[in-house]
Amino acid sequence: MKTLARLLAVLLMLLLAIGLLRHFTPGYASARYLDAMDRPFSAPEYDLVATTTTLAFILVGAWLTGKVFKLLRLPRITGYLAFGVLIGPSFITLFTSDIRPILPKLQMEHLRIFSSLAIALIGLTAGGEIKVELLRRGLGTVLGMLGIVIVAVLATVFIGLYLGRGVLGFLGELPRAELLVVCLMASVLATSNSPAVLVAMLSELRSRGPMSETGLAVTVVKDLVVVVLFTIASGIGVSLLLGGEAASQGTIVRDLAWHLLGSVGGGALLGALMSTVLHRLSRHMLLFVLAMSLGIVLVSESAHFEPLLVALSAGFILSNLWPEQSEKLFHSVEELSLPVYCIFFAIAGAKIDLAALRELWPLALALVTLRSAAVWAGITLGSHAFRMPTPARNWIWTAFIPQAGVSLALATTIESLFHDFAWSASLSSLLLATIAIFECFGPILLRLGLIKAGEASG
Amino acid sequence: MHAAMPIDQHQWRAVLSLAAEADAGSGALRIFAAMLVLSMLALAATSKSFYRFQRHRLMARYMSGGWLAVLIGFLLGRWGANVVTEDMLLEVRPALTFGLGWIGAIIGLQARGALIRAVPTAVRRWVLLDALVAIVLIGGLCALVLAFFLVHRAPAWWMAPIGLLVTAGIGWAAETRSLGEERKASGMHLAVLVQAGAGLAAITAVALHGLLILIPTRNNIGEVGFSLSTSALRLLATVLLASTMGIIGRFLLQQAGRERREMFVVYIAMIALMSGIASELGVSPLFAAMLCGIVITNLGGPKLREFDRFVLRAEQTVAILFALLAGVFADPRIGVWGWLLVAALVLSRLAVKSPLMRWSLRGQHQALPAASPLYLAPMRQSLVAVALGVAVVVDEPSPLNQELLTVVLLVGALSELLPFAFSWWRGESSTAPSPRPQSAGAPS
Structure with a gap:
């Protein structure tokens, strides 16, 4: 019970941390900038930059949820799936369209590989x-x-x-x-x-x-x-x-x-x-x-x-x-x-x-x-x-x-x-x-x- | 009623490729191909046959710095076979950021307190002086050259280019075997000093680079300027994150128990989390992951030590992959300013590095040979410089950054040749048996 509570607390903290990071880091599209010699280049869009964090977050979050599910005598992969549902675009849009999902569709495309x-x-x-x-x-x-x-x-x-x-x-x-x-x-x-x-x-x-x-x-x-x-x-x-x-x-x-x-x-x-x-x-x-x-x-x-x-x-x-x-x-x-x-x-x-x-x-x-x-x-x-x-x-x-x-x-x-x-x-x-x-x-x-x-x- | 509509062959193929989820398109295929080529090359470079090939001293001289990989990368890139291009690599930017995090962790894990304390004072002084000389001399030379060529004259625009060249100029290659003399007692001691100094200098270079690129910030319309509050906030966030990462890592590893697969998940997640968040905050992933590595190695504990071994196990593969990437990103159209910088930086290494080593180590108690090819070791550019160059391009893939990376690569390749050209010019005199030791005394 103690382990379960601890795991849930860490999971919650992680969700909060990533939520705050996403909230305070403004999403941006790919932009054309100039370098110091005045030559243009394309800066990558936010969703591509943020994919590494998302990947790490998916890894830790899914793993921890899997552990929680195991403690509840449920399959770990159901835990991975449940975590995916929670951070995916369709869950948050059930309630509001104002909040950016942790794993938006564009990032899912970047994770296709x-x-x-x-x-x-x-x-x-x-x-x-x-x-x-x-x-x-x-x-x-x-x-x-x-x-x-x-x-x-x-x-x-x-x-x-x-x-x-x-x-x-x-x-x-x-x-x-x-x-x-x-x-x-x-x-x-x-x-x-x-x-x-x-x-x-x-x-x-x-x-x-x-x-x-x-x-x-x-x-x-x-x-x-x-x-x-x-x-x-x-x-x-x-x-x-x-x-x-x-x-x-x-x-x-x-x-x-x-x-x-x-x-x-x-x-x-x-x-x-x-x-x-x-x-x-x-x-x-x-x-x-x-x-x-x-x-x-x-x-x-x-x-x-x-x-x-x-x-x-x-x-x-x-x-x-x-x-x-x-x-x-x-x-x-x-x-x-x-x-x-x-x-x-x-x-x-x-x-x-x-x-x-x-x-x-x-x-x-x-x-x-x-x-x-x-x-x-x-x-x-x-x-x-x-x-x-x-x-x-x-x-x-x-x-x-x-x-x-x-x-x-x-x-x-x-x-x-x-x-x-x-x-x-x-x-x-x-x-x-x-x-x-x-x-x-x-x-x-x-x-x-x-x-x-x-x-x-x- | 629906009009009869022929189903063409393409649509049938779409039905048949149902498990592929969607038509990948040639772009995605080319990215897969590029990644496959790079990983196969990295694999070949870590094979037994290649090790045997490298054992030859002449080969070791040219391959230890990863220059063959850089060359292969260049030949595969836009200027060669066009198999792997920078656009493809930037599409897999998350993987590159992760790789940079890995390198940062490797560097940070060397900074164990006990290990740093064991480094002789003379070596620490040597590294400090080397960094100061790089800041003053290389910084000055670069400012002088770039003053004539940079369009944007505000100092904020200069910080990143000069920061890269200065930090690439700090330190030297840790490899000493190809220089010989490691088997003699005095030579062995000198080689250890060179390696210890190289490790310490790598940490200094990454830290300084991380701090320097924090200072200028780009606003929404693309203008580069100074924002002290933003920079300070970013730095604070990174340091806090790196510190808590060690604690989080420890908790996660406790949860992983003894299951190897679970530990593997935690290791990968820790590196990805650190480098990813750093990248989002506009901080160097190398710097952030290095800080995290330092925290982890100093927190101790058997499981965190295991992390140390896990990360170091892939050191050579990651180094080769980044050398290949550097070759792909390199842009040979560096213009007059580029060649001027290459010449200035190579000459400054030639003129300063070796005397600085002799001067710094003069107080060493343990016997050091008066003449040894190992004194030429600091002329060779550190491999960390390549990682710094790649990090800059991944962060901001501008033409200038690609050209700066090329300058770093050219300086590295030329500085690799310098010790040998130098000893050949001196008629191999430096490899002659060393006379009496400089001094003798208690071990340091």
């Missing part, structure tokens, strides 16, 4: 955790459970939304074709879950066991499948609503293959490249990890690959083909993981749209219930069918509840893809509100699941 690096590191960790042996032993289980949960979620959410259109807000007013597309897109998005939350949670609780291993393997493969599903659904939606003048099927298939196979192949190549450097490297492993994460982000963004998949496959190749050399690397990744999680999840929390949540919470809650029920039913069926050991089979469904980054990106993509339709903004807001709920409560459920399954040791 850290989020990208975090995705690469999370991917490397996840890839390193998946062993060939596990896949060989349990490939059937992984694929079977994956198939069942995807079908269950797709069908339940689609049918649920379609049948409940009369009571579910804007859905009742849509023409049939548009309603079908909305149901399809929402149900595809519902199939996704967050590899980042799962990896962070496994790391936080140092979880080992069938639930952790199978949950991670299914989530990783699901990440690939969701991309395929989303592309197909977008294709159907575009054909239905925009008259079928979309890019040719050949182009879509080629691009999809390039995206998926390229991501996996590119990651494997990067993994092989990393192993050759690892042979020669004995020191400065953190710098190497950082450089490699930059490499993953660079390759992914320039070739339109998915960074998480590239990192996953690089980590997988390294840990399975060169286990001895890569041990040091994964040790350094582990060492970096805590600051990375603090920053990544706090920024994710800051992105939560509380205004949308306030407006659409009944509808969002309905969608949350539908998806949660579908995940539970699908996974319980799958785990019984593939004879997973108890108690893991009773709790493994909790691994597929959290949603975060990928789901957010999907929601944003839906809005931009169908931006000509009035419902696109409403749908996007609804999906964002749903993701916000899963983002906050998913980790709590997952923690409970891992503890009940007897796999948590941290």
